[in-house]
Amino acid sequence: MTFFTIGDFKKIIVLLILSATVFLSVLDIFIVNVALPSIERGIKATGGDLQLVVAAYLMAYAALMISASKLGDRLGRKKILLVGLIGFGISSLLCGLVETPFQLIIIRALQGACGALMVPQGLALLQQLFTTEKERSWALGIYGSIAGIASVLGQLLGGLLPAWSVSVSLFGDEGGWRLIFLINVPITILVTFLTILYIPKVDKLKSERFDYVGLFLLTIFLLSLIFPLIRGREMGWPLWSIMMLGLSFPIWKLLWFQQRAVKDKGFDSLVNFDLFKNITFKLGVVLSLFYFIAQDSYFLITGFFLQNGLSVSSVSVGILFVFQGIGYVIGSFLSARLIKFYGEGVISLGLMIMIFSLIGHLFAFNSGKIGVLQFMLLALYGLGCGSVLPSLLTLSLKNIDIKHAGSASGIYSTVQQTAIALGVALVGGLFFYVLQERISPGAFIEAYRAASFMNIIFLTIVLGILKWFPKNQL
Secondary structure, three states: OOOOOOOHHHHHHHHHHHHHHHHHHHHHHHHHHHHHHHHHHHHOOOHHHHHHHHHHHHHHHHHHHHHHHHHHHHHOHHHHHHHHHHHHHHHHHHHOOOOOHHHHHHHHHHHHHHHHHHHHHHHHHHHHHOOOHHHHHHHHHHHHHHHHHHHHHHHHHHHHHHHHHHHOOOOOOOOHHHHHHHOHHHHHHHHHHHHHHHOOOOOOOOOOOOOHHHHHHHHHHHHHHHHHHHHHHHOOOOHHHHHHHHHHHHHHHHHHHHHHHHHHOOOOOOOOHHHHHOHHHHHHHHHHHHHHHHHHHHHHHHHHHHHHHOOOOHHHHHHHHHHHHHHHHHHHHHHHHHHHHHOHHHHHHHHHHHHHHHHHHHHHOOOOOOOHHHHHHHHHHHHHHHHHHHHHHHHHHOOOOHHHHHHHHHHHHHHHHHHHHHHHHHHHHHHHHHHOOOOOHHHHHHHHHHHHHHHHHHHHHHHHHHOOOOOOOO
16 A cells, blocks of 8 residues: 655655654754753753753653554554644743743653654654655665754754854843753644644554553653662762662562563563563663763763853854764764674774773863864764764664564663663763862863763773674674
């Protein structure tokens, strides 16, 4: 069955609509990183508040990612896509209107949940509506490119929009950050309208009962692991934070037993733990966990350090991160061609480039002066990321049976988002712990070096895990 009857123009419109879902969700991960100092001033947020502004989005996104795909099967993908889009637009509007850190954290969690509703539907509809292998490959390539563009554009806009808003007195001197959320509103209105017009309804798939208990346990596990790491550190590790952390492991074991029981009854489990019997998948997930802890926490601490510690303008920081994006594009292009000849060696080289770049950061970023060396180090870090990231999913899913590909991809995506939230908690937590209440450039440099050294350790662990992989997996 084909859904396209009026030519290639409609195909392009459909592809852009579906790609907009991942564009919005990725944009709002990265746009916040550079804007955090502006948010801090605007709503008098603490370091822990800022960590939770980032982590709340990621935790909700991670918890709902697997479930959202099943909801689409059960209730209809277009319907769930529209719910996600409308919710994302409303939550973005509310984020731009909040007055307190607590309000922003709660609504960011809602925004992350709506993002999780959108993305699996967009990707699944893309694979259903583009029916030939050639069309699907073309569509997936565009979809992935738009996600990459969103990550770079998000960091640029996170620097530009607050500065522009202040310059024209749109929200006052301390409200420039509001525009980074409000910009989503017209985009979601347009995409929602186009979705109603152009995205066809597809047949609902037969789906087992929805695993509400599994979703609840997964959410509680993520909350008990990440929230006390952030808020407990800031409050001096009160008893409740130690207890919550201690409960995270038994909750995980309870989730494991509950999922096994669901599977034994013949129903679809939320998390297919049998996949971890595959050694390549297991190592790939562990590798990705440590990798994403390091990769994305880098943006949080670097943006905050440069602006608040070295008084670099948000616009300059945004432009700096564009060079990281350029390096990423080059790295992705080269790795796609070299991986077939050199296999895991390309990933190892990419990791070593990232480590070398971070070591350079420790010495190059010691004043507010931004020159050629700093731009080169950002580009070099991006080059390393581009050499590693595109191959991680392939490496992890290489030996997974096609009938389990959806479950494996869902687990991988959930681990990825959880790892980013963990990086915010661990690496960001170390940064703010070393910084304390000090505001001198020297204190910021000390905190940045400590956090960057932690990231170097995580990337070194990834290098070690890579050595355990069976050869010739790529």
